[in-house]
Amino acid sequence: MATHVHRPVTPQAVHVEGLTRSFDGRAVIDDLRLDVRPGEFVALLGRSGCGKSTLLRILAGLDRDIEGTVLVPRRKAVAFQAPRLMPWKKVWRNVLLGLPGKPERAVAEQALDEVGLGHRSNAWPKTLSGGEAQRASLARALVREPDLLLLDEPFGALDALTRIKAQRLVGELWQRRGCAVLLVTHDVEEAVLLADRVLVMDGGVIAHEQCIDLDRPRDITDPRFAALRAGLLERLGVEATAAEAA
Ligand SMILES: Nc1ncnc2c1ncn2[C@@H]1O[C@H](COP(=O)(O)OP(=O)(O)OP(=O)(O)O)[C@@H](O)[C@H]1O
Numbered sequence: 001m002a003t004h005v006h007r008p009v010t011p012q013a014v015h016v017e018g019l020t021r022s023f024d025g026r027a028v029i030d031d032l033r034l035d036v037r038p039g040e041f042v043a044l045l046g047r048s049g050c051g052k053s054t055l056l057r058i059l060a061g062l063d064r065d066i067e068g069t070v071l072v073p074r075r076k077a078v079a080f081q082a083p084r085l086m087p088w089k090k091v092w093r094n095v096l097l098g099l100p101g102k103p104e105r106a107v108a109e110q111a112l113d114e115v116g117l118g119h120r121s122n123a124w125p126k127t128l129s130g131g132e133a134q135r136a137s138l139a140r141a142l143v144r145e146p147d148l149l150l151l152d153e154p155f156g157a158l159d160a161l162t163r164i165k166a167q168r169l170v171g172e173l174w175q176r177r178g179c180a181v182l183l184v185t186h187d188v189e190e191a192v193l194l195a196d197r198v199l200v201m202d203g204g205v206i207a208h209e210q211c212i213d214l215d216r217p218r219d220i221t222d223p224r225f226a227a228l229r230a231g232l233l234e235r236l237g238v239e240a241t242a243a244e245a246a
Pocket residue numbers: 023024028046047048049050051052053054055
């Protein structure tokens with residue numbers, strides 16, 4: 001029997017047990033177990049099609065056609081690779097979209113300030129750059145004051161420099177807000193840079209997990225960083241280059 005329960009205070013930010021999700025009789029998620037501690041930053045890696053987005057959508061409450069137990073906080077927010085802004089609403093109205101009650105514009109502006117986009121509050125979405133649109137999408141997640149922030153490849157479509165800035169911003173927001181984060185990414189370096197723990201999904205379960213016990217801010221030139229990255233690449237079936245493996 002499926003249970004998808006929201007509870008305000010949980011010993012874990014996420015508790016998933018015996019989770020199975022099938023499409024056309026094929027179990028993409030198969031008896032999966034996952035716990036995320038409050039305030040923990042977890043990155044989720046895995047080859048394309050292994051079920052990462054499916055898991056994230058289930059945690060977000062967007063897919064309830066499941067078996068098993070899923071416990072998540074009531075306050076949660078999700079941001080996707082595509083910022084999904086409504087083109088006919090100004091940026092600040094997009095940020096408030098779907099919030100209960102009649103929230104004030106100032107609420108949106110505070111969140112936009114937090115992501116460095118206060119000056120574009122009154123702009124139309126089509127006038128934003130890719131990085132700005134992604135920051136607007138993050139602001140929309142932040143106004144929900146989430147205990148759990150779910151990010152599905154949020155930097156995937158950004159150019160290298162914008163991506164680095166966006167990663168830094170998410171790291172800062174996480175430290176300031178203290179919410180748990182589950183970040184789906186293809187980028188092993190990004191995972192090691194940001195996460196407390198990196199999970200590798202395979203065969204419908206969490207097949208491997210790696211704690212990242214490096215000080216913050218992280219130094220990608222630290223040999224331990226390279227070793228962790230190489231280990232995870234190997235887990236993903238990607239041959240590390242000779243330089244990385246050294
Ligand atoms: N609504 C759906 N109907 C049928 N099959 C689906 C549906 N959603 C996902 N799938 C299938 O489930 C599998 C997992 O998809 P999912 O998008 O979760 O993978 P992913 O790990 O996020 O992939 P990627 O890294 O490429 O984004 C895929 O084989 C996909 O085709």
